[in-house]
Each structure stands twice: as C-alpha cells, then as structure tokens.
Amino acid sequence: MKHTVFLLLLSALSLLADEKWPGVAFTEVRAYAWKQSEKEDYRALILEDKSFVPGVINPEGAILTPEEVKQLLAAITGEHPRYSRASCYVPHNAFVFYDAAKKPVAFYEVCFACRRRRAEPLKGLAGYLDFPALAAILAAHKLSWGADEDATEFKKRFDSELIKEEAEPPEK
Numbered sequence: 293m294k295h296t297v298f299l300l301l302l303s304a305l306s307l308l309a310d311e312k313w314p315g316v317a318f319t320e321v322r323a324y325a326w327k328q329s330e331k332e333d334y335r336a337l338i339l340e341d342k343s344f345v346p347g348v349i350n351p352e353g354a355i356l357t358p359e360e361v362k363q364l365l366a367a368i369t370g371e372h373p374r375y376s377r378a379s380c381y382v383p384h385n386a387f388v389f390y391d392a393a394k395k396p397v398a399f400y401e402v403c404f405a406c407r408r409r410r411a412e413p414l415k416g417l418a419g420y421l422d423f424p425a426l427a428a429i430l431a432a433h434k435l436s437w438g439a440d441e442d443a444t445e446f447k448k449r450f451d452s453e454l455i456k457e458e459a460e461p462p463e464k
Contacts, residue, residue: 313416314398322353354433367422378406
C-alpha cells in the first residue's frame, strides 16, 4: 500500500516537470529558511555547486505538496501586479527543485524585505512575483520570511503598497 501511494505521489510530481519553468524534470520541491543575522548579510543562499550558505534553519527542507508546487510556480511566473523594490538583496528563503536522484536541478531565492529574487534558471520567470502566495506557502510550513510572521497581515500590507497604474487622462 505504501509503495502504491509513493508511486502515485511520484507520478503527480513528475507531471509538474511539464511546467514552463524551470524547464527541467523535477520530482520534489523543498522550502528553506535562513536565520536573520546582523553579522551575516548573504547575497546568495544557494552557492554555485547548489550547496547552501551556513545558517539554514531547516536543513532537510519542508517538502511542498503538489498543490503548493503549483502555487509556487504560479507565483513566480505569469503576470502579477507591480510593486516597488529596494536595491538591497539579503534573502532569507529559497525553494529548491530536486530530481528523482535528490539532486538539485533548479532554485528560487527570495528576499521579502527588498522584494527581489535570484534563480536558476532565469528564463521563463515573472518580472513581478506574487509575494503573498509565497508567504502563504512558507507560513503553511511554519517558516519565517522576515518581520511579517502572519501571512494574512503581510498580504494586506503588500496589497496596500502595490503600484497603482496611472489613471487614463480625462477625455476633453
């Protein structure tokens, strides 16, 4: 029975490999969080060899459900409302995509404070993200993403800070 459930879950996750991003086959996605430290301001969480910088809170990662993977992919691709961004980049969260051999094949880092990201590969990603959706995924796994620990409150504040499109000039 356990073997059958595992095969069904693996099949469902393998279907996600057909998504446009990351463009490589993956069977699992894990979410990670890093401590916020005044001593260490990392400009990258995932190193070139796909290992992590020190300080990861959950070294095993939180395994995303197939539905959460779909939500993640929707949040980082497609069209989303514009928001302001800061020039800093001190990320505290990453989503890592793994193949069947548990080898990392893609990653997506994010900084909620400056609203920037770093990813590999870059092709196919949205210019603006759905940060509230990312916060909700992290909150579901009890992972911190910064000062806002409540996903609902974060969404309210984020939505209030969206860049409003300039109104059409009145007709003459």
